[in-house]
Amino acid sequence: AQSVTQLDSQVPVFEEAPVELRCNYSSSVSVYLFWYVQYPNQGLQLLLKYLSGSTLVKGINGFEAEFNKSQTSFHLRKPSVHISDTAEYFCAVSRHLTQGGSEKLVFGKGTKLTVNP
Amino acid sequence: DAGITQSPRHKVTETGTPVTLRCHQTENHRYMYWYRQDPGHGLRLIHYSYGVKDTDKGEVSDGYSVSRSKTEDFLLTLESATSSQTSVYFCAISGAPQNYGYTFGSGTRLTVV
Numbered sequence: 001a002q003s004v005t006q007l008d009s010q011v012p013v014f015e016e017a018p019v020e021l022r023c024n025y026s027s028s029v030s031v032y033l034f035w036y037v038q039y040p041n042q043g044l045q046l047l048l049k050y051l052s053g054s055t056l057v058k059g060i061n062g063f064e065a066e067f068n069k070s071q072t073s074f075h076l077r078k079p080s081v082h083i084s085d086t087a088e089y090f091c092a093v094s095r096h097l098t099q100g101g102s103e104k105l106v107f108g109k110g111t112k113l114t115v116n117p
Numbered sequence: 118d119a120g121i122t123q124s125p126r127h128k129v130t131e132t133g134t135p136v137t138l139r140c141h142q143t144e145n146h147r148y149m150y151w152y153r154q155d156p157g158h159g160l161r162l163i164h165y166s167y168g169v170k171d172t173d174k175g176e177v178s179d180g181y182s183v184s185r186s187k188t189e190d191f192l193l194t195l196e197s198a199t200s201s202q203t204s205v206y207f208c209a210i211s212g213a214p215q216n217y218g219y220t221f222g223s224g225t226r227l228t229v230v
Contacts, residue, residue, distance in 0.1 A: 034218055043207055043221035044160075051217065090159065104150075105219060109159035 002027035004093050006108035014116050015083055021076040021111045023091030030096040033074040034105065035065055038088045047089070050074065061085065086115045120144040123208050123222040130229055136195040138225050140208030142188075148211040149191040150219065151175075151183065153204040160207070166191055198229045 007022040025031060032051050036044040048059025055067040065076045074091060091108040121142045130136050140149060151163040152175075162175030164183040172183050180202060182194045195202055205226050209219040 032217070036221075041224075043223045044209075044219075045221070046218055049218055104162070104165065107160045109157070 002031065002093050002095055002106055004091050004106055004108035006089075006091050006111045008111050009109070010112045010114070012114045012116060013081055016080050018079050019077065019081050019085075019113065021089050021091075021113065023074045023076065023108060025072050025074065025091075025093045027072070027093065027095055031093050032096070033065075033067060034092040035059065035063070035074070035076050036090045036092065036107075037061075038090065038110075040087070044090060047076070081113070081115045083115050083117060086113060088112045121208065121210050121220055121222045123206075123225050125225060126223065127226045128228070130198050130227070132199060132229055133197050136198050136227065138193045138206055138208075138227070140191045140193070140210075140222060142191075142210045144210060144212070144220070145188060146210040146212045146220075147188075149185065150209040150211075151181075151191070151193045152207045152209065153177065153202075154207060154224075155204050163193065163206075195227075198227075200229050203227060203229045 003026050005024045013019050034049045035047040037047050038044045047063050048057045050057045050067045058064045063078050065074055067074050088110045090110045092105040094103045094105045124139045150165040152160045154160050161177045163177055163181050164175055166172045166185040184192045205224050207224050208222040211219045
């Protein structure tokens with residue numbers, strides 16, 4: 001079965017600084033990859049996803065992520081963060097099923113990003 | 118999120134009472150899920166459904182049951198609430214294939230006293 005590891009539970013940064021939130025996965029087969037964001041007292045919303053094609057994926061709010069198959073990583077980046085980016089970020093993975101059907105997503109435990117003025 | 122609503126948004130209940138949370142969707146999606154979110158644990162899957170009357174257990178299903186008699190509604194019942202079930206509960210939906218991503222509801226904050 002696949003698993004997801006978010007390497008940092010908390011990441012504090014200053015406003016306008018760059019940020020990288022790290023995500024590694026384990027799977028013996030090809031995967032789909034996702035980043036979700038959860039603002040305080042809200043549900044999760046999709047930031048971006050990788051299904052196939054270009055390994056650099058652009059999402060909402062200026063975020064992007066790069067799929068690295070050899071390193072089994074899908075790190076999330078933003079070149080300049082704002083106070084409003086303060087939220088919890090979740091990485092998720094699911095496996096391709098070549099024989100048909102589909103699989104549930106597996107979520108990491110989340111990374112809390114705090115952007116300070 | 119648009120197309121998925123959870124009710125109630127907040128609930129306080131006493132230990133030992135039954136509680137039912139509702140998830141309603143207008144997207145006609147096949148898959149529906151119930152998660153709980155607790156500090157340090159991330160999201161944990163309680164139960165999920167892959168069609169009307171078709172449900173299965175997730176990783177933390179003890180003390181919970183679900184029902185799905187219509188495509189649009191997925192009910193989560195705490196048969197006899199305990200303080201350990203104090204949590205934020207999220208419903209999610211997905212079309213097919215389900216691994217193309219989920220849409221989440223806004224959550225229900227449940228406190229068991």
